[in-house]
Structure formats: C-alpha cells, structure tokens
Amino acid sequence: MWRDRLHRFDVRYVPYLLIAPFFLLFFVFGLFPMIFNGVVALRHWRLDDPTLTGWAGFENFSRLFSDGDFGNALYNTFGIFLLSTVPQLLLALVIASMLNRRLRAQTWWRVSVLLPYITPITASTLVFNVFFSRDLGMANWALGLIGIGTETPIDWRADKLHSWLAIATMVNWKWIGYNALLYLAAMQSIPRDVYEASALDGAGPWRQLWRITVPMIRPVVIFTVVLSTIGGLQLFTEPMLFELNAQTARGGAGGEWQTVAQLVYKVGWKDLNLGYAAAMSWALFLIILLVAALNTMLTNRLSGGRK
Numbered sequence: 001m002w003r004d005r006l007h008r009f010d011v012r013y014v015p016y017l018l019i020a021p022f023f024l025l026f027f028v029f030g031l032f033p034m035i036f037n038g039v040v041a042l043r044h045w046r047l048d049d050p051t052l053t054g055w056a057g058f059e060n061f062s063r064l065f066s067d068g069d070f071g072n073a074l075y076n077t078f079g080i081f082l083l084s085t086v087p088q089l090l091l092a093l094v095i096a097s098m099l100n101r102r103l104r105a106q107t108w109w110r111v112s113v114l115l116p117y118i119t120p121i122t123a124s125t126l127v128f129n130v131f132f133s134r135d136l137g138m139a140n141w142a143l144g145l146i147g148i149g150t151e152t153p154i155d156w157r158a159d160k161l162h163s164w165l166a167i168a169t170m171v172n173w174k175w176i177g178y179n180a181l182l183y184l185a186a187m188q189s190i191p192r193d194v195y196e197a198s199a200l201d202g203a204g205p206w207r208q209l210w211r212i213t214v215p216m217i218r219p220v221v222i223f224t225v226v227l228s229t230i231g232g233l234q235l236f237t238e239p240m241l242f243e244l245n246a247q248t249a250r251g252g253a254g255g256e257w258q259t260v261a262q263l264v265y266k267v268g269w270k271d272l273n274l275g276y277a278a279a280m281s282w283a284l285f286l287i288i289l290l291v292a293a294l295n296t297m298l299t300n301r302l303s304g305g306r307k
Contacts, residue, residue, distance in 0.1 A: 041278035048272040060279035070280060072255050073263040074287075079160065080239070080259065081232035083168035089224060092176050096183035097209050110184065113177035125170055125241040132156040132166045132242075139166075163242070163257040170238045175231075179224050186217035218300065225299045229292045233284065236261040260284045 044056045064070050099110055116124070132139050140153045148154075156166045190213065198208055214221060239257050240246050249266040251258020258266075260280065268277030 037278045038282060040274055041282050043275050045275040045278075046273050056275060060276050061283065063276065064279065064283055069255065069258075069263060070260070070283075073251070073258050073260045076160065076164070076239075076251065076255070076257055077233055077235065077259045077261075080164050080167050080171075080235060080257065081229075083164050084171040084235075085225075085228045085232045087168075088172045088176050089179060089221075089228060091172070092179035092224070093183055093209065093214065093221075095176065095180040096187060097205070097213060099180065099184050100187045110181065113180050115177070116174050117178040119174070121174065121237050122241065124174060125238050128166070128170045128173075128238075129242060157242070157244075157252055157256070160256045163252060167235070167238050167242055167257055170242075171232070171235070175228070179228070182220055182224055183217060186220040187213060190216050222296055222299050225295050226292050229295050230288055233288045233291065234261050235259050236265070240265075 041060055042056060042058070044052050044054050046052045095113060099106070099113070103109055131137055134140065134153050134155045134157075137153075137156075139156070140149050143154065144150050154162055156162045194212060194216075195208055198212055203211065236259065239251055239259050239262055240249065242257065243249075243251065249258070249262050249270060251262050261284070264277050264280045264284070267273050267280060
C-alpha cells in the first residue's frame with residue numbers, strides 16, 4: 001500500500017518539486033524586480049530629494065519623447081548595434097562554414113575561435129582602449145601602413161562614427177567565435193550527400209552556404225539573431241569602459257557613444273532619479289521586444305522560412 005502511495009507521489013509531485021527551485025529563484029530575482037521596476041517607473045522617486053515622491057502615472061514615459069539625451073542614446077545604441085550585429089553574424093556563418101570542412105589541426109582551429117569569448121570582457125575592453133589610442137594605438141599604426149591617418153591620427157573618441165566602429169570591433173571580436181561554434185554545431189547535422197549532390201549540379205561553396213546551409217540551420221540562425229539583438233541593444237560594458245573617465249557614464253564629451261543602458265545608469269545612480277531611470281529601462285525593454293520580433297520575422301523569410 002505504502003509503495004503505491006510513494007509511486008503516485010513520485011509520479012505526480014516530484015517533477016514539480018524538482019523544477020520549483022528554478023521558478024522560486026526566477027520570481028525572487030527576475031519577475032519581482034521587473035514588476036517593482038515597473039511600479040517605480042510610474043512614480044516620482046529621487047534619492048537626492050526624499051520629499052519629491054508620489055504617483056507620476058505616465059509622466060516619466062511621456063518625458064522620453066522630448067528628452068534629447070534619450071534620443072541621442074537611442075541613436076547611438078542602434079548605430080553600434082547595426083555595425084556589430086550584422087557583420088558579426090555574417091562573419092560567424094562564413095567561419096563556421098570553413099571550420100565545417102576537412103582542415104589540418106581541425107580541433108585547434110575550432111577551440112581557438114572561442115578564446116575571445118572566454119576572455120573577461122573588462123580585460124579585453126581595456127586592451128582595446130590601448131589599441132584605439134589616438135597617438136600610440138596599433139589601430140592608427142596599422143591604418144598608417146596603407147596611408148590612412150598618417151598626417152593626423154584618427155581620434156577614435158572624437159566623433160560618433162569612429163567611436164561606433166571601435167566599440168563594434170570590441171563586440172565583434174568577442175562574439176564572432178561563439179556564434180560560429182553554434183552555427184558549426186548545427187551544420188554537423190546536415191547530411192554530406194546534400195552537399196555532394198549540389199556540387200554535382202555545379203553549386204560552389206558560396207552558393208551552398210546560402211542556398212543549402214543557411215535554410216537548413218534556420219532555427220539556430222534565428223536564435224543567434226534574437227540573442228544578438230538583445231545583447232546589442234543592452235550594450236553597456238564596452239562603451240562604459242571605452243571612456244577614459246568611466247564613472248561619468250557620459251559616453252564621450254558630447255555623448256558620442258552613450259548607449260541607453262549607460263544613460264539608465266547615469267540617470268539612476270549619478271543623477272539619482274530612479275523613477276525616470278526605471279521608465280527608460282522599461283522603454284528599452286519594449287524596444288528590444290519589438291526589434292527582436294521584427295528581426296526574427298525578417299531572418300525567417302530571408303533564410304527560406306514560411307512567409
């Protein structure tokens with residue numbers, strides 16, 4: 001009798017007990033902070049003036065539409081996002097296609113592309129700070145070899161385009177190898193006879209990549225597009241540490257590369273306006289959802305999915 005009860009308990013309740021810790025931790029550290037942040041976004045809450053409190057409604061959100069700093073940060077965020085995400089995923093596909101072929105020291109090549117990913121992001125960003133130094137940086141030295149910036153070295157922190165390119169380079173360097181291995185793992189499941197048949201029909205490696213490989217690994221491509229969208233629009237560490245005086249979180253003297261995540265930090269913990277910072281974070285969350293959904297649909301269509 002007791003064995004039957006134990007069996008029923010094991011079948012009915014033990015699975016829920018096993019997954020309960022995850023949902024408990026998600027509620028405490030995920031769902032509750034999100035809900036609480038939403039409540040804060042609807043209130044006046046300044047740490048430097050405790051008397052300025054009370055219900056604000058959508059005042060913080062409506063202020064975003066006329067805030068030049070938020071518009072500039074959003075513009076910077078999308079600029080860096082486009083310069084990093086698109087080349088990143090395209091190069092990852094090409095590298096994965098190359099690694100999927102028979103190469104000498106194949107394991108060494110596959111492991112080496114992951115080295116940038118396992119490098120601490122703070123350490124790599126500080127190294128890139130030296131790399132993109134105006135006077136002694138290796139970036140200007142390399143460009144000088146082909147006649148670019150020989151008379152006047154490029155100041156990578158002086159304007160939007162150059163600072164965007166520098167930060168996008170940091171992001172691409174770190175994530176190309178990671179995405180390439182994801183694509184490579186998906187390519188391993190494609191039967192070799194598919195490539196052999198296409199080769200007999202005259203398809204070269206480039207055509208095989210876009211007409212066979214990409215459509216057959218579409219779920220992984222969509223997965224990386226969504227992850228890159230989320231990460232690219234939440235960019236914080238690279239632009240934060242690219243600034244010589246990082247604690248200001250200004251993103252350059254004129255906000256040349258200040259992202260929305262940086263602005264949220266500055267408004268919340270430098271200006272001490274938690275209500276407005278919470279509204280910014282919720283606006284960024286909704287923008288990420290919208291862009292991720294749009295990118296998913298576009299990727300699905302371009303890679304041969306249902307229209």
